[in-house]
Amino acid sequence: xxxxxxxxxxxxxxxxxxxxxxxxxxxxxxxxxxxxxxxxxxxxxxxxxxxxxxxxxxxxxxxxxxxxxxxxxxxxxxxxxxxxxxxxxxxxxxxxxxxxxxxxxxxxxxxxxxx
Amino acid sequence: xxxxxxxxxxxxxxxxxxxxxxxxxxxxxxxxxxxxxxxxxxxxxxxxxxxxxxxxxxxxxxxxxxxxxxxxxxxxxxxxxxxxxxxxxxxxxxxxxxxxxxxxxxxxxxxxx
Numbered sequence: 280x281x282x283x284x285x286x287x288x289x290x291x292x293x294x295x296x297x298x299x300x301x302x303x304x305x306x307x308x309x310x311x312x313x314x315x316x317x318x319x320x321x322x323x324x325x326x327x328x329x330x331x332x333x334x335x336x337x338x339x340x341x342x343x344x345x346x347x348x349x350x351x352x353x354x355x356x357x358x359x360x361x362x363x364x365x366x367x368x369x370x371x372x373x374x375x376x377x378x379x380x381x382x383x384x385x386x387x388x389x390x391x392x393x394x
Numbered sequence: 395x396x397x398x399x400x401x402x403x404x405x406x407x408x409x410x411x412x413x414x415x416x417x418x419x420x421x422x423x424x425x426x427x428x429x430x431x432x433x434x435x436x437x438x439x440x441x442x443x444x445x446x447x448x449x450x451x452x453x454x455x456x457x458x459x460x461x462x463x464x465x466x467x468x469x470x471x472x473x474x475x476x477x478x479x480x481x482x483x484x485x486x487x488x489x490x491x492x493x494x495x496x497x498x499x500x501x502x503x504x505x506x507x
Contacts, residue, residue: 321483322438327494
């Protein structure tokens with residue numbers, strides 16, 4: 280058990296819909312990362328938050344947004360869903376930027392299926 | 395930008411065979427290097443890491459040496475088991491880049507009895 284909790288574990292929805300994925304980081308971790316894992320594209324970095332502020336942005340679509348709340352949990356919002364958004368979405372946490380060598384702790388992921 | 399390239403899979407081996415999964419990196423500074431493993435139905439978990447040149451990371455019989463001269467971090471195991479079947483990801487992280495973790499594409503390993 281990594282200590283990172285993601286909900287829901289599975290989600291099935293239709294094209295055009297909007298979903299929210301939730302992540303609770305390990306106790307004490309200030310950084311939260313979101314990754315998308317598709318069958319053909321491996322692991323893609325989406326976005327990172329540190330202590331409530333956006334710190335780095337990767338290949339995140341404009342239809343997607345995220346935030347980190349004062350209690351450090353994070354939510355990833357996916358809107359106007361398309362079939363190609365079907366993937367496994369991982370959240371990871373770490374102690375914080377500049378304070379460690381970058382080790383991340385991953386949740387078990389949220390599997391999104393868009394029909 | 396920083397990136398990681400690892401050998402494509404899938405890799406299928408018999409139990410007790412030797413394993414090598416190649417990984418090379420491109421970085422502007424001095425990154426830390428990692429191997430993560432993803433077992434079926436689970437999230438990624440850290441397998442081993444090395445933070446500076448010539449360091450050797452090891453865990454569960456797996457080893458990888460940080461080679462700055464060849465910008466490589468190959469994963470090796472002398473005798474694989476069925477339970478090693480998983481997807482293996484090479485990754486790097488640089489302090490000056492907000493510790494943004496860059497992952498390779500992953501290599502699926504299947505070990506047959």
